[in-house]
Amino acid sequence: MTDMKAQQAIAKPDIMRSTQDDIQLTEAGELKHFLTIEGLKKERLIEILDTAESFAGVNDKAAKKVPLLRGKTVANLFFENSTRTRTTFELAAKRLSADVLNINVNVSAVTKGETLLDTLRNLQAMQCDMFVVRHSSSGAAHFIASHVEPHISVINAGDGQHSHPTQAMLDMFAIRRNKGDFSQLKVVIVGDILHSRVARSQIHALNILGTGNITAVGPKTLLPQQMRELGVHVRHDLDGALVGADVVIGLRLQKERMRSALLSTEDEYYRSFGLTERRMRLAKPDAIVMHPGPTNRGVEIEASVADGPQSIILEQVTGGIAVRMAIMSIAMGNIEKSLAANSAVQS
Numbered sequence: 001m002t003d004m005k006a007q008q009a010i011a012k013p014d015i016m017r018s019t020q021d022d023i024q025l026t027e028a029g030e031l032k033h034f035l036t037i038e039g040l041k042k043e044r045l046i047e048i049l050d051t052a053e054s055f056a057g058v059n060d061k062a063a064k065k066v067p068l069l070r071g072k073t074v075a076n077l078f079f080e081n082s083t084r085t086r087t088t089f090e091l092a093a094k095r096l097s098a099d100v101l102n103i104n105v106n107v108s109a110v111t112k113g114e115t116l117l118d119t120l121r122n123l124q125a126m127q128c129d130m131f132v133v134r135h136s137s138s139g140a141a142h143f144i145a146s147h148v149e150p151h152i153s154v155i156n157a158g159d160g161q162h163s164h165p166t167q168a169m170l171d172m173f174a175i176r177r178n179k180g181d182f183s184q185l186k187v188v189i190v191g192d193i194l195h196s197r198v199a200r201s202q203i204h205a206l207n208i209l210g211t212g213n214i215t216a217v218g219p220k221t222l223l224p225q226q227m228r229e230l231g232v233h234v235r236h237d238l239d240g241a242l243v244g245a246d247v248v249i250g251l252r253l254q255k256e257r258m259r260s261a262l263l264s265t266e267d268e269y270y271r272s273f274g275l276t277e278r279r280m281r282l283a284k285p286d287a288i289v290m291h292p293g294p295t296n297r298g299v300e301i302e303a304s305v306a307d308g309p310q311s312i313i314l315e316q317v318t319g320g321i322a323v324r325m326a327i328m329s330i331a332m333g334n335i336e337k338s339l340a341a342n343s344a345v346q347s
């Protein structure tokens, strides 16, 4: 495929069709890239959560470093803005003792017309070992993973409306730490689910981990048909949906992805779908409130809920470092095992 055709292909994604296939697994069925949650076995997700649990201890120590990625170079390639994901990937890589390159795409040669593939070829020539990629096109990380050299691991840090698998895993980490078993939970996800790669990845992860009671809530214009296919209850009345909820996840209105008028006004949206203190009283008393960030207070969540005792929003961020350390170290370790096994077969 030429660069031009390839870039057109990722610019016109079919987000309802998974881009996942065996490309993210080694021949032994272990993770070498992390592109999407969809299709992964439960044991793969548990391995990430358990490994992250061991790294959480490292992050609490005075010397927050382990040597697992010493000598490796991780390139953060963010073609879209980010605060939490980019910085926690950088911290995670540094705590694993890797060297880190943060490529600011806005001041890179991409602005002079260099293609995605040429950018990658140049980073490969600098002997990078891992690409962490955020891109506005669904399928971008998958496309990159299918073009890199065999020793390179690609981690999806969010691709268009498709997938944000490391966010979903840090959310699962936070849920497991607060609630334990997934199977008995009632999880309510409220907001702009149509444009949310986070919600799609969370739903896949919750399904794989055994949560049978997931409800998606929002205006009709922001709830995709796909929800029912994924076994998710769909509702448009937040008050009713919150009754008996254990986990309540708010989402941002992603206006930058809305191509037509899908909302009346923000005030009206807040009245119907804002996570307020009054509404949270409908959920179980020990329900937790989550949000991937960035939050818009007074649009999708009341400030006193975002900062209140049920909120674990900042705990999600902290756990993100350990979860990203886990994913990076597992993927790199599996690539090394796979390359060693192949060279043993050839010799």
Ligand code: CP
Residues within 6 Å of the ligand: 081, 082, 083, 084, 085, 086, 158, 167, 292, 293, 294
């Ligand atoms: N949750 C999340 O992806 O936030 P950032 O856009 O700040 O990375």
